[in-house]
Amino acid sequence: MKKLVLLLIVTVSIGTQAQSRFEQGMQKAFGLWQEGKPWDAANMFERIANAEPNEWLPPFYVAQINVFQSFNEKDEAELKAKLKKAQDFLNDAKTLSPENNEELHLLQAQLLTCWVIFDGMKYGMTMSPKITQLYAEARKMAPNNPRVAFGKVEWEIGAAQYFKQDITPFCDDMKNALALFDSFEPKGPFYPSGGKEYAQQTYNRTCGSTPQE
């Protein structure tokens, strides 16, 4: 009997400990990221991804950091290496995540946008429609996700500016997307939830006024 109780305690505590280990690790990684050490954070996420083969969030964040760090990359070899790594981890996240995960569509669209930014002449024609399609699908999956809504309209504004079209109608969409941040509830702990600050700045820069609440 004594042994049984002991066994029970051990089993339960190991289970809880494993759970908290994940939380701890994720918190540590986010902490590194906030401290301005994205690559250390990415390495931490990669280690967690490696130790927790059933969680989609760690590989998702490895991919996300690599994508975010690629937006201003000018060296083609570096860009290709980073985006290849991002794509590999994103693919891992895709196989692990539940169906209809709009965040993965969003990240895929952002990854392709890096190529278009790098060389619009070379990649614009082939990748632009894919990006547009990804945003459209993500919107269908989660019409209230502010990052998806904002990313979509930001992409549309970029295209409209390129083609010298009036962006005023998009500004209304952008304002609405911005408003979504206030009511948004992430589906689970460590789920993507940020982006409001960036969205607000972008809105101010592009559309030139603060949104009315």
Add this chain to the structure above:
Amino acid sequence: MKPNDFYSRFLLFHISLFTQLLTAQMVVSGTVSSAGGSPVEGANVYLDGTYDGTSSDVNGKFEFSTGESGNQTLVISFISFETFKLIEEVEKMIDLRIELKEDIGALDAVVISAGTFEAGDNSKVSVLKPLDVVTTASALGDFVGALQTLPGTSTVAEDGRLFVRGGEAGESQIFIDGIRVFTPYTASPNNVPSRGRYSPFLFDGITFSTGGYSAEYGQALSSVLLLKTIDEPTQEKTDISVMSVGLGLGNTQIWDKNSLSVNASYFNLSPYNAIFPDRNDWEKPFEVMAAESVFRRKFNNGLLKIYGAFDATNFELTQEDINYEDGLHFKLKNNNFYSNFSYEGRIGDSWKLFSGGSFTRAFNDLIISDQLVENIDNSLHLKLKLKKRFNKHIKLNFGAEYFYSDFKETYAADNITDISYGYNNPLGALFAETDVIFIKKLAAKVGVRAEYGSFLEEFTLSPRISFAYKTSKNGQLSLAYGKFYQQPFQDVIKFSDKMESPRTDHYILNYQFSYNNRIFRAEVYRKNYHDLITYSDDLPNFDSDFGNDGKGYAQGIDFFWRDNQSLKNIDYWVSYSYLDTERLYLNYPYSATPPVVNKHNISVVGKYWIENWRSQVGFSYNYGSGRSYTNPNKPGILQEKTKPYNSLSFNWAYLLSQQKILYFSISNALGFKNVNGYQYADRPDNGIFDRRTLRPAADQFFFIGFFWTLSDDGRDNQLDNL
């Protein structure tokens, strides 16, 4: 201390108390460097399967503590390096000195480039972008036209097909998704260039090999052109094209893991010819109806593509001819059906399977003067291929393929009875090839191909080998050698099976330098022809005496330079080819340079993006030095040369909006009076053979098109309703 931390420490404490699971914390430390000895910063160092690890610092140093003990796997991973693994007792993982090996699959690894031009987003060294096919001024939307601006090709303006390094057009084979295309070009009258049958928008990868190609491809003496169709369409859309020469309509549907694209087009040159008459007298101007469709289905481990295309061409005209006072009457009806399927998928981790096939039915009904020729060609190609990747250094590629052609022709003329003839020609092949990357700087491809054709009762064996060596960070040297066999063309084997396959040997040395959107290539080559087909009469027929007594050579040097960097918004490339070739074949009494050869070829293509006009304007300039022709008033053959060919083409693409494009182009804008050759009279008049100049049917060609894509992405109003 955060509550979480406290909680876990509390638990840890309990566990250790009861079970003594916890051992002392061990420290893992060491330094990471690259092969050159320089420190690697930011590498991820950790014990496999645990959270314990760190990133290496600016000096490549790392240190972390762990609760693990005993044998563990230490992993060190970093972009562009091979992941390093060490299995060792944790206790001994102190002061490690680890050298990471560079990842040989990385971007700047050596690639075999002798004889090969690649176009596409994915290729490591891409000389052409997929869009170049439609934005090159002289190409007019024809993928073959864009390739004609690359070195190694000859300017044979009246033909339109690819002529590579002294070879005839038939010596170049075209493959779609690895499967042979038997009739790649549209039918056209004499002296009017034919075009590639397939829409350039179907392809996202083009590999053009001017020699020394893989053992996977056979039955081509000079060149192969590999077209890869788009794997997955990006969006549902409808494309509408309104052009000065016809109309087009396309639609793409996507559902689940399936997608279907359908294109249909109708071309009719009557209105164009009415406004801009050419040198021909058209009774029924050029008319083409075409439809094509692609179905794709994604499986968990693979992709299936089924492609089908049908087109019908007809025209009737009278062409000026020196031997016929009223001209030569020519009428053609051509129906062509092509279908192709391919499946590519993974089997396990390291195997890949490819299988595919194509079927072509080509039907021609011709009236030439008062002779009738009707022929039908049913051809089949099947291929099965396996790829095994042993590790990053060695890959094996092997497979089998089968070709079958059934050709029948009927000839009828007034004063003779109808004649029918033809052949059945099965041919089987086996191939195996291995890719070896010795180090990041040195790679080789070694292969062999065996073929047996029962019509000619002939077995051939073709070894192929190529090497590539990186001479510097951005430069590399490649070397290729191979033997290539190809059965005699239809125009002779329809009359006889008493021949063997001609053979070429290729020797190629290539230097390539690419840096920051600039590519320079130089390639020298020598091609030896053996067993070329010879015959006794002016034109091959039943009574001709066929043989393999011919031979020849082609040698030269090609240069290519593309620069997309130095000038803002300007992208340009320059090609130059020098070609020296002679052949003894057909009914030549001695070796001579065939009429399809230019000694010097120059192409300059420029594209300028004008931001404020949302326009891309472009030009292409093509130069081909004079080609040989026979003047029967002098002794010998092919003893004279035409004047050089010059053409300057312009195009202008104006993006009205994201989805509307207005396109304008003009070929030979400066109106050079080009001469393709001369036609001499069959009989002399007062001892002199009279001649006429063969000029292009029209000196210039104008094109205006409006292309409109309709897709659901434009804008949706969902957001406004929130």
